[in-house]
Amino acid sequence: xxxxLIVAEQQPDGNLRKATLNAVTAGRTLAEKAGxxxxxxxxxxxxxxxxxxxxxxxxxxxxxxxxxELEHYLAEVYTPVIAGLAQELKAxxxxxxxxxxxxxxxxxxxxxxxxAMATDVMAFNGSxxxxxxxxxxxxxxxxxxxxxxxxxxxxxVRATEFQPAAGGQAAAEVKTFAPKIxxxxxxxxxxxxxxxxxxxxxxxxxxxxxxxxxxGDFKEIEALADELGAAVxxxxxxCDAGWxxxxxxxxxxxxxxxxxxxxxxxxSGAIQHLAGMKSSKTIVAxxxxxxxPIFQVADYGLVADLFKVLPELRESLHKLx
Amino acid sequence: MKIxxxxxxxxxxxxxxxxxxxxxxxxxxxxxxxxxxxxxIAVEEGLRLVAKHGGEVVVVSIGGKEVQEQLRHALAMGxxxxxxxxxxxxxxxxxxxxxxxxxxxxxxxxMVVLGKQSIDDDQNxxxxxxxxxxxxxxATFASKVESLESEQEKNKAPALAVGADGKSVRVVREVxxxxxTLECALPAVVTTDLRLNLPRYASLPGIMKAKSKPxxxxxxxxxxxxxxxxxxxxxxxxxxxxKAGIKVADVAALVDKLRNEAKVV
Numbered sequence: 001x002x003x004x005l006i007v008a009e010q011q012p013d014g015n016l017r018k019a020t021l022n023a024v025t026a027g028r029t030l031a032e033k034a035g036x037x038x039x040x041x042x043x044x045x046x047x048x049x050x051x052x053x054x055x056x057x058x059x060x061x062x063x064x065x066x067x068x069e070l071e072h073y074l075a076e077v078y079t080p081v082i083a084g085l086a087q088e089l090k091a092x093x094x095x096x097x098x099x100x101x102x103x104x105x106x107x108x109x110x111x112x113x114x115x116a117m118a119t120d121v122m123a124f125n126g127s128x129x130x131x132x133x134x135x136x137x138x139x140x141x142x143x144x145x146x147x148x149x150x151x152x153x154x155x156x157v158r159a160t161e162f163q164p165a166a167g168g169q170a171a172a173e174v175k176t177f178a179p180k181i182x183x184x185x186x187x188x189x190x191x192x193x194x195x196x197x198x199x200x201x202x203x204x205x206x207x208x209x210x211x212x213x214x215x216g217d218f219k220e221i222e223a224l225a226d227e228l229g230a231a232v233x234x235x236x237x238x239c240d241a242g243w244x245x246x247x248x249x250x251x252x253x254x255x256x257x258x259x260x261x262x263x264x265x266x267x268s269g270a271i272q273h274l275a276g277m278k279s280s281k282t283i284v285a286x287x288x289x290x291x292x293p294i295f296q297v298a299d300y301g302l303v304a305d306l307f308k309v310l311p312e313l314r315e316s317l318h319k320l321x
Numbered sequence: 322m323k324i325x326x327x328x329x330x331x332x333x334x335x336x337x338x339x340x341x342x343x344x345x346x347x348x349x350x351x352x353x354x355x356x357x358x359x360x361x362i363a364v365e366e367g368l369r370l371v372a373k374h375g376g377e378v379v380v381v382s383i384g385g386k387e388v389q390e391q392l393r394h395a396l397a398m399g400x401x402x403x404x405x406x407x408x409x410x411x412x413x414x415x416x417x418x419x420x421x422x423x424x425x426x427x428x429x430x431x432m433v434v435l436g437k438q439s440i441d442d443d444q445n446x447x448x449x450x451x452x453x454x455x456x457x458x459x460a461t462f463a464s465k466v467e468s469l470e471s472e473q474e475k476n477k478a479p480a481l482a483v484g485a486d487g488k489s490v491r492v493v494r495e496v497x498x499x500x501x502t503l504e505c506a507l508p509a510v511v512t513t514d515l516r517l518n519l520p521r522y523a524s525l526p527g528i529m530k531a532k533s534k535p536x537x538x539x540x541x542x543x544x545x546x547x548x549x550x551x552x553x554x555x556x557x558x559x560x561x562x563x564k565a566g567i568k569v570a571d572v573a574a575l576v577d578k579l580r581n582e583a584k585v586v
Contacts, residue, residue, distance in 0.1 A: 017497075100462065105449075111418065111454055116415055117414065120443065137442055137443055137557070139443065148551065148552055185458035185505065186509075190501070192500045193499040228586070247495065261585040282585050295568065299564075302571070302572070320586065
């Protein structure tokens with residue numbers, strides 16, 4: 001039987017990165033179409049906690065390897081271990097969520113497996129050996145159906161296109177294996193986390209984003225986000241200016257989000273920004289310029305000064321509670 | 322130091338991309354082309370590294386003779402010489418990385434700096450494939466701590482910090498929830514994120530000088546690389562359009578719509 005192997009990701013704080021749950025659903029969708037078994041793999045200094053969570057996701061097997069060298073993710077250390085397991089299992093497909101780690105690791109794994117790769121897969125089509133992948137090109141302005149013709153096929157998935165897998169299912173077999181650690185020419189130095197009490201941008205139900213129109217003053221954006229329990233996002237312009245941290249950037253070159261509600265305040269709606277948010281369920285645009293391109297994708301547009309209407313909006317929403 | 326940088330020819334990021342009715346590709350008429358924005362950042366970083374440490378920047382592009390435009394642009398920015406891999410027809414990331422591997426083995430640079438992704442394919446793969454093919458250290462999505470309006474940026478200092486012994490480079494990477502720093506043994510492959518630097522404009526003297534800088538021509542045959550694509554694009558389509566939205570008069574109307582129509586608050 002063909003095998004789909006999905007790589008799970010542990011965050012620096014030791015918890016499972018939530019996008020892994022979406023990748024498991026994507027893997028299941030692929031496994032059903034390809035008539036394959038779904039396996040997971042997790043590498044960590046100590047995989048025990050996360051593997052407990054993974055084994056209830058309704059998969060065939062969870063493969064784990066633990067070693068001190070696996071504490072901080074490094075492509076050169078993880079690649080031979082993942083590729084080695086894929087070869088041992090004779091996996092036909094190897095995939096992962098399109099997180100920073102997924103994008104860094106999977107092409108290197110693909111290179112080692114002499115495999116072609118599809119990035120940011122949004123859907124699987126066809127069946128059996130003829131399964132094809134749908135993925136975005138040109139900043140999401142084109143959807144392409146692609147076929148990989150190498151024996152092993154590698155991919156990352158756009159998490160927002162797949163529901164998170166639910167836990168609490170029959171426990172899968174957890175198989176530990178000894179990782180073959182290769183010497184790395186790269187050393188981990190440090191990780192500086194941008195800490196926030198707000199939900200993670202790519203996982204939030206509501207996102208409030210600010211652009212150049214804020215002139216760098218994000219107080220009202222943040223206050224509205226807190227009222228809604230939302231994550232804060234930003235356009236590229238405000239990240240480039242150093243007004244907010246880089247990892248808040250939504251867009252082709254930042255994060256791709258698809259929340260239930262996306263509120264864009266003072267964002268003109270350049271092509272590169274739209275690529276990161278136009279799959280949101282409901283889009284609200286607040287902008288002084290009635291001609292701003294953001295109004296072409298917004299379900300509800302309000303032509304107004306954000307500094308005037310954001311406090312008003314926040315108070316109205318507060319009264320609804 | 323010798324820095325090898327890439328300059329892919331792509332559609333101008335401001336272009337409106339339309340799919341052909343038969344789904345065989347995009348409409349080419351009226352499109353403008355330029356160097357991939359992430360590659361432009363790679364060229365800039367190469368120039369800054371060489372300004373600080375000495376050496377040369379070699380720029381490479383793969384494609385038909387039209388990619389000489391992008392090579393000339395990089396030469397006008399200040400790159401010293403160019404390598405053109407003459408190839409027309411489809412090419413996938415395996416093929417591109419295979420060709421770059423041969424060019425890197427021939428040129429023996431201290432660093433290959435590439436864009437993290439090209440804005441047409443949006444694959445974000447080539448640098449990582451290349452690092453594995455070469456067996457080199459990799460640092461993707463290179464960024465920096467300072468903003469693009471900082472003094473350091475105005476001084477055009479390189480963000481990639483080469484060690485005092487010239488044998489390693491420190492790279493700050495943009496990752497989920499923060500910044501990770503790696504130290505890579507040289508030679509290494511680095512891919513650029515947008516906030517690594519602000520690329521310079523090509524000056525008029527730069528453009529004049531670029532005309533006399535050498536462009537070496539290679540081919541996949543000469544490099545001994547089979548570039549037959551392993552990724553087939555079967556069909557392209559336009560994303561489903563969003564239904565037209567409405568403009569509301571005030572906050573009260575907006576809240577009403579969000580509550581009673583969209584049911585999201």
